[in-house]
Each structure stands twice: as structure tokens, then as C-alpha cells.
Amino acid sequence: MNSDFEQNFQIKNIFQNPTYLIEKEKDKSEYLCESSICKVNFDFRSSFSEDFKQKDFICEFYSSGSLIEENCNPKTVDIIEKETIFKVKILKKSDKNIFKEKEFKIFKNNQNS
DSSP states (O other): OHHHHHHHOOOOOOOOSSOOOSOOOTTOSEEEEOSSSOEEOOOOGGGOOSSSOGGGEEEEEEETTEEEEOOSSOOOEEOOSSEEEEEEEEEESSOTTSEEEEEEEEEEOOTTO
């Protein structure tokens, strides 16, 4: 099961509203926000399946290196900085040394605002 997780588990993200990104493709790791007001609403619950049940895992959501939430559906985040790095880490409850993580960069292009 552990090697199955390491080989087959994929972190998937769906952007929920409100999300003010130009493109919302699921598989990208860098996104651009043109608006002076930039909000991003991640949802990682679609990562789970019959083989990998959400109840067996913990989601940790980081912003610029700091843990901000333990939730697979974190709260909407206001992007203030020109570049913000988010990371989601999904760990097995039974062994927190077994995990997957994915990083996202959000660039705010507010030169016109």
C-alpha cells in the first residue's frame, strides 16, 4: 500500500470560486493573477479515490513556508505579494513519513492598478 501510494497517488487541485486567476488549468504549478484584487480558492479533495480514502490522510496547506491550515479544502486566500508560494502536503495518518507534496506559485501582475 505504501509503495502503491508513492507510485499512484496524485495531488489534484480544483479551483473553486472565488478564484481570480487568468488560467485555471489543473496541472500547472504557476499561475498569474491580473487583477489588483487576487483571491485563490484551492480544493484538493478530488485527489482521493476508492483506493486512497480521504479519511486515511491529512492535508497540510502552507503559504510561504508556514503551515496555515490542515484542510483538504482550505479557506480562500488573498494574494497580496507579487509572488506567493503555496504547498500542499498530503500525509498518511498511519505513517506521516509517507507523503506527497505539490507546490504552486501565484504571480500577481498589478502594474496597471
